[in-house]
Amino acid sequence: MAIPQHRDPAKTRRILTDWLATKLEGASNIDIEVAGANEVSGFSSDTIIFDAVFDRNGTAHRGGYVVRAAPVGAAVFEDYEIGLQFKVIKAVGEHSDVPVPTVLWLEEDASVLGAPFMVMERLSGRVPSDNPPYTLPKEFLPADMDLDPWVASATSEQQRTMWLDGIDTLVKIAKIDWRALGLDELDRKRFGKLGQEQLFGYQREYYNFATRSAVPCVEHAWKWLEANRPDDDHLVTFSWGDARLGNLMFDENFNVKAVFDWEMVRVGNPEFDLAWYLWFDKHFTDGIGLPRLPGFPSDEECIARWETAMGRKAEHLEFYTVFTMVWFASIMARVIQTNIEHGAPDAQDMAPMETNNLCTQLLAKHFGLAPPESV
Numbered sequence: 001m002a003i004p005q006h007r008d009p010a011k012t013r014r015i016l017t018d019w020l021a022t023k024l025e026g027a028s029n030i031d032i033e034v035a036g037a038n039e040v041s042g043f044s045s046d047t048i049i050f051d052a053v054f055d056r057n058g059t060a061h062r063g064g065y066v067v068r069a070a071p072v073g074a075a076v077f078e079d080y081e082i083g084l085q086f087k088v089i090k091a092v093g094e095h096s097d098v099p100v101p102t103v104l105w106l107e108e109d110a111s112v113l114g115a116p117f118m119v120m121e122r123l124s125g126r127v128p129s130d131n132p133p134y135t136l137p138k139e140f141l142p143a144d145m146d147l148d149p150w151v152a153s154a155t156s157e158q159q160r161t162m163w164l165d166g167i168d169t170l171v172k173i174a175k176i177d178w179r180a181l182g183l184d185e186l187d188r189k190r191f192g193k194l195g196q197e198q199l200f201g202y203q204r205e206y207y208n209f210a211t212r213s214a215v216p217c218v219e220h221a222w223k224w225l226e227a228n229r230p231d232d233d234h235l236v237t238f239s240w241g242d243a244r245l246g247n248l249m250f251d252e253n254f255n256v257k258a259v260f261d262w263e264m265v266r267v268g269n270p271e272f273d274l275a276w277y278l279w280f281d282k283h284f285t286d287g288i289g290l291p292r293l294p295g296f297p298s299d300e301e302c303i304a305r306w307e308t309a310m311g312r313k314a315e316h317l318e319f320y321t322v323f324t325m326v327w328f329a330s331i332m333a334r335v336i337q338t339n340i341e342h343g344a345p346d347a348q349d350m351a352p353m354e355t356n357n358l359c360t361q362l363l364a365k366h367f368g369l370a371p372p373e374s375v
Contacts, residue, residue, distance in 0.1 A: 019112055032050050032051070046067075048069065064121065068085070087182075099259060126150060132147065162254040167309075210333050211333045
């Protein structure tokens with residue numbers, strides 16, 4: 001369920017053609033062959049994918065590009081720090097072994113496309129689908145849907161490779177020295193001291209921004225989290241923030257080719273990323289009544305692999321799993337609100353999902369509470 005972004009493809013093409021002329025040094029005869037905005041983009045940003053052909057020194061060139069722009073109007077996040085995202089991806093790409101797209105340009109002048117944006121290289125690979133979920137086998141897909149359920153159709157060995165390479169990528173991210181990369185602004189001091197105080201300060205502020213109606217199971221979870229905060233401030237490190245299979249691109253060998261979507265990047269206990277990664281697969285299996293893909297290893301094996309690579313125990317996964325559900329319940333509430341505000345088709349019919357959705361249902365089940373009701 002994404003946020004609709006409405007752009008005129010012809011106008012977007014003209015704007016980007018003129019803008020590229022200021023960025024591609026020595027280029028002439030620039031023409032955008034494939035241009036326009038996705039009819040729907042991700043939860044929080046506006047994505048434009050295009051190819052450009054141009055001449056340089058008498059030679060024809062072709063380039064593939066991806067624009068990630070801050071959303072216009074109602075948005076999932078109160079602040080969309082496009083400049084920080086650009087800085088993070090650039091630093092990670094240049095100073096670590098974590099694969100990310102090459103970021104090319106940052107445009108902070110909102111008058112160009114209506115919002116600040118960054119441009120990255122366009123990569124070739126495969127990204128697991130969120131909608132419909134990658135766990136859905138071909139026989140469950142509508143006959144008129146032109147979608148290749150490549151993850152569910154892969155061999156068990158291929159599925160195992162992709163899942164475990166995702167775990168290994170989480171470890172690579174956790175081992176990045178964020179201060180050495182000059183990312184001091186990730187220490188969001190206005191929310192408190194780095195660690196649990198900052199985590200709660202940030203998440204609580206977002207929860208208050210994103211939700212309009214209290215949900216008993218979520219309120220119960222907040223109280224549980226407050227009562228069970230681990231003493232783990234000494235474990236904080238670089239954290240991706242949105243660690244799920246659908247934010248990874250894979251190559252033909254089912255290895256991770258790129259890590260996408262850094263808008264929730266943070267500093268925290270990297271067990272949060274591990275919990276997020278494991279829970280989202282449950283969201284797309286237990287949450288919708290589908291079995292786990294046969295090649296995906298057990299949680300126990302995944303945790304053991306992570307612990308071996310990190311050189312320490314994952315002692316607080318229960319805490320961060322609950323935090324994942326609370327965090328995503330807040331995001332889901334805000335996604336529904338923004339769909340309504342943007343006038344998405346059938347948005348009003350989705351309104352009950354603001355309080356009663358897969359996330360709140362799984363949270364209630366986790367604590368043995370009554371199922372959530374639509375408010």
